[in-house]
């Protein structure tokens with residue numbers, strides 16, 4: 392792989408539009424799809440999602456937690472899901488939200504970003520709340536291997552602001568310092584940088600993202616109450632790299648592949664105003 396993640400993402404978004412779709416096998420969704428709550432049911436769920444989304448969307452975001460909860464058999468399903476999507480050219484963002492001291496972070500980075508790992512994905516979500524510097528092993532490995540990293544900045548959940556809106560001695564919010572650290576990593580890149588941030592679509596206000604030069608994953612669309620008007624309100628329509636992320640709102644239309652595709656297409660149409 393010779394192109395950076397940012398360049399590959401830009402090309403995929405130019406082709407398919409900016410929406411990121413999640414594979415979130417909630418137990419309630421397995422039941423609604425009349426699938427057993429077993430690794431076999433999980434596998435069928437993932438296979439239906441792959442059939443529905445592959446080739447139709449720029450980037451797919453499997454939520455790792457729902458696979459891990461089935462133990463090693465669930466991880467095996469995740470491995471197969473990631474590798475089938477990537478083999479056909481669909482970008483995969485593993486939503487693993489890893490964060491730890493640097494030495495342990497290096498092991499997480501190897502799992503999600505090393506080309507020889509069975510779980511290797513195009514990008515992974517990480518948490519900077521052990522200090523931005525603790526993410527260095529992931530940022531470095533991503534850069535070396537042309538992968539991407541999405542750093543949690545201002546999350547979509549109502550509990551996030553308690554930590555993320557705290558004010559630093561220099562007057563910036565914690566989330567703004569995270570955005571600024573990411574902007575510094577992307578500075579100098581003549582195309583979209585490969586380090587992104589996560590900014591919820593449910594927020595009252597967003598950090599200043601104008602200097603980011605990197606992708607902005609915006610979860611919280613649909614089931615959590617966010618929508619196109621919120622994305623426009625929070626980031627405008629001029630920023631490049633905005634990726635509205637939707638899971639349950641689309642997945643609830645399953646298990647019919649055509650209904651899943653129709654729901655994804657509807658979501659993509661509603662975000663067509665975003666710059667690619």
Ligand SMILES: O=c1ccn([C@@H]2O[C@H](COP(=O)(O)O)[C@@H](O)[C@H]2O)c(=O)[nH]1
Pocket residue numbers: 413415454486545546547548589590591610611612613614615636637638639640
């Ligand atoms: O701030 C964040 C970061 C990640 N997520 C994840 O996105 C999806 C949202 O699912 P919906 O069904 O569309 O609500 C899920 O995997 C979360 O873990 C987030 O919601 N907010």
